[in-house]
Amino acid sequence: MNPENLRLATVVSACIATGFLVAGGGCVTTGASATTEAQSAPAQDTLYPTDYVYRDIEGKPLPFQDTASILEALRTGKIIKRELMSRGVANNIKLVLEHRKTRFHAVLRVINVTEKEETGSLRMVVKYRDSCIFEVAAFELNELLGIGRIPPTVARRVDGAEGSVQIWMEGTTPEDILLEKGRLRPPDKNHWWQQKGVMWVLDALIANTDRNQGNLLIDENWNLWLIDHTRAFRETSVLFGVDELNLCERGLWNALQTVDDDTIRERLEPYLTSQELKKLFLRKDKLIKHFEKRIKKKGEKKVLYTLES
Numbered sequence: 006m007n008p009e010n011l012r013l014a015t016v017v018s019a020c021i022a023t024g025f026l027v028a029g030g031g032c033v034t035t036g037a038s039a040t041t042e043a044q045s046a047p048a049q050d051t052l053y054p055t056d057y058v059y060r061d062i063e064g065k066p067l068p069f070q071d072t073a074s075i076l077e078a079l080r081t082g083k084i085i086k087r088e089l090m091s092r093g094v095a096n097n098i099k100l101v102l103e104h105r106k107t108r109f110h111a112v113l114r115v116i117n118v119t120e121k122e123e124t125g126s127l128r129m130v131v132k133y134r135d136s137c138i139f140e141v142a143a144f145e146l147n148e149l150l151g152i153g154r155i156p157p158t159v160a161r162r163v164d165g166a167e168g169s170v171q172i173w174m175e176g177t178t179p180e181d182i183l184l185e186k187g188r189l190r191p192p193d194k195n196h197w198w199q200q201k202g203v204m205w206v207l208d209a210l211i212a213n214t215d216r217n218q219g220n221l222l223i224d225e226n227w228n229l230w231l232i233d234h235t236r237a238f239r240e241t242s243v244l245f246g247v248d249e250l251n252l253c254e255r256g257l258w259n260a261l262q263t264v265d266d267d268t269i270r271e272r273l274e275p276y277l278t279s280q281e282l283k284k285l286f287l288r289k290d291k292l293i294k295h296f297e298k299r300i301k302k303k304g305e306k307k308v309l310y311t312l313e314s
Contacts (some may be wrong), residue, residue, distance in 0.1 A: 056226060109172070140169040156232065158170065214239065242290055
């Protein structure tokens with residue numbers, strides 16, 4: 006057995022040992038079911054549109070570019086090929102899917118574990134979920150708020166069990182790779198940091214503690230794309246990094262105030278526990294109050310900005 010096949014076999018064996026089901030070369034959790042019907046609900050108009058073009062395995066534009074069609078392709082596309090990815094630590098699997106005679110890449114995430122970590126000055130041990138289903142929840146919330154910078158992602162049932170499947174962002178490069186090669190030189194630094202500002206607010210909202218340069222993708226026009234949210238949606242009301250949240254993009258600020266909890270609950274309930282939803286709503290309220298306080302103190306012009314497309 007060659008090294009790559011041995012590594013894939015090891016992952017599959019580990020999945021079986023920890024209560025996962027083999028899913029044709031990958032493995033997916035046998036945990037709580039997540040319906041896919043919720044993903045058909047319409048999203049708010051994208052606040053930060055890009056000219057990114059989704060492409061097939063040969064680099065040609067996909068014949069379907071709208072989000073709804075891509076989600077359908079991710080849910081129903083035939084799995085043609087699987088390849089265990091060497092980058093990252095979650096044993097993700099790169100897929101070739103075929104939909105309407107078009108083949109394209111996607112990534113299957115299968116992780117679903119409960120971890121422990123020490124936190125705070127008292128070094129208290131807390132538990133948190135590291136789950137592929139959070140990828141779907143993050144995408145859905147990103148759509149509800151109109152951010153549109155998390156690639157289309159679905160919960161997909163394979164052989165009776167679930168994972169998350171996300172379209173592969175052809176032609177993008179992780180930020181850490183650009184930095185390593187000395188090519189991290191955004192042509193418009195103001196626009197660059199404004200995009201980062203949107204990311205920081207979203208990460209605070211979803212309690213994402215695993216943001217790093219390896220899960221920031223940059224396309225050829227220097228648009229940021231956000232991936233890897235398996236460690237988000239912590240059961241905490243704490244706003245991580247709140248002291249550094251000095252600015253908020255105006256469209257996102259409006260969305261935070263207008264998208265109500267009932268709408269969010271309806272969209273995310275298939276993927277989050279009641280406690281995870283409760284903490285999300287508490288963080289949302291804190292985030293709104295945080296920026297209301299800053300606006301009152303500094304004035305709108307010094308707190309809110311508009312991200313130009």
